[in-house]
Amino acid sequence: MSTRRTYRWPQPLDGQRQRLWYGGDYNPDQWPEEIWDDDIRLMRKAKVNLVSLGIFSWAKIETSDGVFDFDWLDRIVGKLGKAGIAVDMASATASPPMWLTQKHPEVLWRDERGDICWPGARQHWRPTSPVFREYALRLCRQMAEHFKDNPYVVSWHVSNEYGCHNRFDYSDDAMCAFQKWCKARYGTIEAVNDAWGTSFWAQRMNDFSEIIPPRFIGEGNFMNPGKLLDFKRFSSDALKDFYKAERDTLAQITPDKPLTTNFMVSTGGTPLDYDDWGDEVDFVSNDHYFVPGEQHLDELAWSASLVDGIARKKPWFLMENSTGAVNWRPVNYRKEPGQTVRDALAHVAMGADAVCYFQWRQSRAGAEKFHSAMVPHAGENSQIFRDVCELGDDLRKLSEAGLEGTELKKSSVAIVFDYQSEWATEHSANPTQKVRHFTEPLDWFRAFADLGITADMVPMRSDWDTYEVAVLPCVYLLSEVDSNRIRRYVSNGGKLFVTYYTGISDEHDHVWLGGYPGSIRDVVGVRSEEFTPMGDDFPGALDHLNLSNGAVAHDLADWITSTSPDATVLAAYQAEERTGMNDVPAIVVNPFGTGKCVYVGCKLGRDGLRLSLPQALDEMGVGYPREADAGHVLRVERKSEDGRRTFLFYFNRGDDDVKVEFEGEIVVSSLVQSETRNTASISPNGVLIVKGQ
Numbered sequence: 001m002s003t004r005r006t007y008r009w010p011q012p013l014d015g016q017r018q019r020l021w022y023g024g025d026y027n028p029d030q031w032p033e034e035i036w037d038d039d040i041r042l043m044r045k046a047k048v049n050l051v052s053l054g055i056f057s058w059a060k061i062e063t064s065d066g067v068f069d070f071d072w073l074d075r076i077v078g079k080l081g082k083a084g085i086a087v088d089m090a091s092a093t094a095s096p097p098m099w100l101t102q103k104h105p106e107v108l109w110r111d112e113r114g115d116i117c118w119p120g121a122r123q124h125w126r127p128t129s130p131v132f133r134e135y136a137l138r139l140c141r142q143m144a145e146h147f148k149d150n151p152y153v154v155s156w157h158v159s160n161e162y163g164c165h166n167r168f169d170y171s172d173d174a175m176c177a178f179q180k181w182c183k184a185r186y187g188t189i190e191a192v193n194d195a196w197g198t199s200f201w202a203q204r205m206n207d208f209s210e211i212i213p214p215r216f217i218g219e220g221n222f223m224n225p226g227k228l229l230d231f232k233r234f235s236s237d238a239l240k241d242f243y244k245a246e247r248d249t250l251a252q253i254t255p256d257k258p259l260t261t262n263f264m265v266s267t268g269g270t271p272l273d274y275d276d277w278g279d280e281v282d283f284v285s286n287d288h289y290f291v292p293g294e295q296h297l298d299e300l301a302w303s304a305s306l307v308d309g310i311a312r313k314k315p316w317f318l319m320e321n322s323t324g325a326v327n328w329r330p331v332n333y334r335k336e337p338g339q340t341v342r343d344a345l346a347h348v349a350m351g352a353d354a355v356c357y358f359q360w361r362q363s364r365a366g367a368e369k370f371h372s373a374m375v376p377h378a379g380e381n382s383q384i385f386r387d388v389c390e391l392g393d394d395l396r397k398l399s400e401a402g403l404e405g406t407e408l409k410k411s412s413v414a415i416v417f418d419y420q421s422e423w424a425t426e427h428s429a430n431p432t433q434k435v436r437h438f439t440e441p442l443d444w445f446r447a448f449a450d451l452g453i454t455a456d457m458v459p460m461r462s463d464w465d466t467y468e469v470a471v472l473p474c475v476y477l478l479s480e481v482d483s484n485r486i487r488r489y490v491s492n493g494g495k496l497f498v499t500y501y502t503g504i505s506d507e508h509d510h511v512w513l514g515g516y517p518g519s520i521r522d523v524v525g526v527r528s529e530e531f532t533p534m535g536d537d538f539p540g541a542l543d544h545l546n547l548s549n550g551a552v553a554h555d556l557a558d559w560i561t562s563t564s565p566d567a568t569v570l571a572a573y574q575a576e577e578r579t580g581m582n583d584v585p586a587i588v589v590n591p592f593g594t595g596k597c598v599y600v601g602c603k604l605g606r607d608g609l610r611l612s613l614p615q616a617l618d619e620m621g622v623g624y625p626r627e628a629d630a631g632h633v634l635r636v637e638r639k640s641e642d643g644r645r646t647f648l649f650y651f652n653r654g655d656d657d658v659k660v661e662f663e664g665e666i667v668v669s670s671l672v673q674s675e676t677r678n679t680a681s682i683s684p685n686g687v688l689i690v691k692g693q
């Protein structure tokens with residue numbers, strides 16, 4: 001369990017009422033000052049009430065070593081504040097200026113081959129450099145001293161997306177810091193040797209000074225996995241340590257201003273352990289970029305639910321999303337009509353009390369000139385800006401109806417997310433590279449949504465064991481402590497789903513022995529002797545397995561060789577005898593204590609899970625909506641703590657209009673075709689928000 005900082009939310013400007021925050025990253029330093037007044041006119045038109053300022057402005061604030069220029073920043077902060085627009089001020093430390101890196105090239109990070117990451121983009125610094133730390137903290141002090149009494153600065157935006165470009169650094173500074181980190185974690189070099197299994201391939205070390213980062217070792221996946229896993233932990237901690245130094249420098253001078261740093265929670269990757277980082281911010285903020293195509297809404301809801309889990313259900317801040325295309329994919333898809341507004345409101349549904357974009361005005365130059373913004377190249381007379389204004393209006397209506405401060409209602413189902421398992425399963429020397437922890441939770445989230453249940457994504461360290469139903473999807477690493485927690489949950493009546501590739505190794509990635517899943521065989525009631533990976537890279541190799549319930553398994557299945565006497569097989573494989581998989585159990589239910597566990601021994605994907613879940617839920621005695629179209633709508637509820645304010649959000653998940661029935665008063669609707677007092681038809685990409693009675 002974690003210890004959190006006290007939750008603190010940016011407060012409204014003097015004389016203003018609390019409202020959902022609305023705005024984006026603002027880079028006035030990319031524009032001539034004549035544009036600034038027009039920016040403010042347009043911000044007011046769109047009902048923007050907050051901007052993040054100065055994120056990449058170091059070179060313009062500290063123009064040369066120790067020479068600071070705040071004049072331009074004061075001018076724009078003053079204009080914004082007078083217009084009633086609050087400032088989320090950056091520490092401005094995300095991208096060091098040229099003069100600094102020319103003078104101190106030793107602050108640049110190095111890749112695994114020792115090559116330098118040169119200036120030319122951003123985040124080219126190493127978090128373990130004492131020199132860089134000195135410069136960055138000096139800037140933090142200057143910023144804090146300068147803005148400490150400024151009433152328009154309502155919060156700090158510390159750095160930007162730590163680890164986006166500099167997640168791993170293999171420099172000598174990093175090596176020394178890694179040695180210290182290992183010493184603090186393990187105490188003795190013998191304990192490191194044990195944890196990393198260094199008896200293998202003569203890797204034994206006599207002293208901490210023999211620890212080096214996982215630098216280039218030639219091609220192939222032969223790096224020590226224990227070291228790799230610890231290097232990921234260390235890298236998250238090294239950045240966190242740097243963040244904490246920046247945060248504390250700011251907080252010491254401006255204790256009244258809440259602080260955050262923007263996370264990158266999405267299915268796109270897990271550079272940092274964001275649940276662990278969640279302990280260190282006053283309020284959680286996140287950047288999310290939509291995944292084009294059929295996953296769009298579900299993936300967004302999944303990511304936002306995980307952010308809500310990291311925020312422990314306190315309102316969180318959507319620091320960045322996009323009004324339309326990004327610039328960093330091979331093909332940068334536009335949003336479909338309605339999606340700009342719908343996406344923002346979907347984040348709000350999942351617990352966000354602030355909607356911000358990257359960025360306010362689309363750049364004319366630089367690497368992101370084709371990234372969408374709130375004011376596009378086309379200007380004010382554009383669909384995007386009209387959407388931005390519509391959204392401003394929607395957020396105002398929601399604020400007036402009293403949405404802010406309400407919390408996403410707890411679901412009956414928790415799907416566990418585990419950063420450590422993701423890091424361990426990313427390694428390529430595993431049974432298959434087709435399966436990672438990350439590949440499973442979204443399928444479960446979508447399969448439950450197909451049945452009309454919006455599940456909560458819950459970090460492993462959090463309170464998943466207080467839910468009626470919990471899912472452990474490919475939670476590959478299980479410590480003894482976590483295994484016992486699982487045991488207690490089920491024996492006390494919990495209803496648990498466990499998938500293949502769970503409980504395989506302990507926290508050092510040492511395999512639990514005696515048959516998989518070694519740490520919780522008693523709970524799941526199965527024993528598997530080998531993995532059955534599937535693929536299509538060799539003609540004639542096993543590429544799928546049919547199940548007796550009609551589902552199809554791909555990528556990985558367990559070879560379950562025995563089940564406990566109390567267990568019941570819900571589905572088995574139907575395969576050719578020669579594969580050794582015919583009649584092998586695939587889905588098994590096992591009573592344990594007063595609870596039940598369903599083990600899903602293979603990767604079924606969203607479709608196979610949707611097909612298999614009803615029977616499993618019936619076995620467990622878990623209710624779910626029986627209507628065939630229950631999954632056409634994503635239904636979410638936010639509630640105030642006293643239960644007096646309730647908001648219901650309905651999103652169309654599919655390609656056809658859907659009809660919903662509701663009780664209450666419509667506050668916001670977008671792409672809603674027809675309404676009566678308590679029914680409405682929602683078009684694709686549409687949303688309906690109702691205040692309950």
Ligand code: GAL
Binds near residue numbers: 160368
């Ligand atoms: C984020 C970053 C922003 C901008 C955006 C573009 O990673 O914080 O500064 O680059 O991506 O999508």
